[in-house]
Amino acid sequence: MALLLAGTLSGCATAVPVVDFYDVDSSTLRRFQSIDVLDSALVDQKDLIKLGEVQGIYCKKMPGQVHVYDELAKAQAIDQVKLKAAEKGANYITAPQCAISDSGDFTNNCYSTMICTASAFKAGDQDSSAF
């Protein structure tokens, strides 16, 4: 525990679990396919139930840093966000906010990471329609 704490303080990033597409069930994949990204302005106007924050990671396992303009890295991190939202039963997420970290991730064996965060929602009883 002391080592873990010291490791965190010295710069090791908090690990974000990676969900493998091949590990999730069919219904989650179907929900993943249909998840919409919400305009944040609409969140308060609709009948939604917030399911919490979800994080997705792109993990660079080869030497070098993730580039801020690496669209594929961003797409993968957002996929992870959507997949985790789908696992929670979400229909919607807010626009993911992404940040790059070069401090490594020893749980996922990453040199560098892009981590995206969004809020996950499901439609309330009164509003199950798409925006």
Add this chain to the structure above:
Amino acid sequence: MHKQIGLGVMLALCLATSGCGSWFYTGQHPSVAHSSTLEHMPEEIRRSVNSVEVIPDNTRPRLRVGGDYGQQLSTVGEGVGEGMAAGAQATGGMLAEDPRAIIIAPFILPIALVAGGIAGAAAAKIENELAEYRENLADELLADGNQPVPNDALAAALVERLEETEGIRSVTEGGDATLTVSVSSVSIDTANEDAVITAFATGVLRSAIDESVLYSKSLKYSESDKLRNWTANENALWDAYVASARKYLAAEFIADLFEIIRVRHVLRPVRSETFTGGWSGRAKTDKPTFSWELFLLGGDSYHDHIDEQDITFDLRVFEGSRLAYEATRIAGDSHEVAEPLPRCKELRWSVRPVYLVDGMTRAGEWMQYRSGFDKFWNNDALEANPVTPEFWQYFPEVSSRCTS
């Protein structure tokens, strides 16, 4: 236990440094080098080429020897190449331009090892096997030289594969483009008693109008086995390797050039009443119904150009490297095998989606064991573990029924 130790070491390193990232790299074997498997020939070039003349290059493959025997091999490897050339002269040119320039490589290797001065028990062990190797080598050298040269054989396999491909014709002259192919080199990498044999091939597509290079691709085909197994059963393994290498490389070239598109998807086996599903499934009848599920994930350039209603599937079942069953353009996500499968065998099976993209037929990748997709759509994972669209060894397994 190992994992715990590894974590402890990593934490210690983390404490000693400002970041952890650079300590986690586990490098690939230095001889492994792939072009990005996400690439294929661009659609605009595909649209401009309707007929192709396949031309074998006139170069000979080079031999590379590497592995854990250290520096001896780096010099011995060169000697092997020279020895092959000398052998060609000594046998009246039989080896010159002969595929056995490749075929004999595994037989030369042990000789080269001894010649390279391997000492102690290793040398004694190899020397004990040497007589057998020499005998096999002699057999190979004395065999008639009817087999075509490697580049000719690869070109022939390409033509055969091209003729099965929709929307493109193979011609002997006057095509839109020429495709020059060559087996550029063969490498033998040893580790303990294992040997990995790898054939590298290159294809260059040129415009027939001005000979400008439209596209080029380098591919490889590897198999690994015990060194002694390469010569067992009258070189059966080696013969099978050569045949598989040609077939695989030809299929890969044509798929990459004219056929394949890489659509983000999940494709996996699903159980049916007569098939248990999974990556290692079991058939409950002689004619099982294979079932699968495909999810397009979006986020790629094809997303808006594919109507899921138009997707069909090709299915193949392999017994070893032999195609045991095939069905094409299956509508829906299951197929009952029309002919009984070979009994009591460990088979491989797969499906690939066939898409209509803006009216043109394009193939997706064959469903493969998920190790090829480790952390799906991860560039790094693909670099380390490239997708091999027609490499049956990564297809899902299915045990066929033993009793009636």
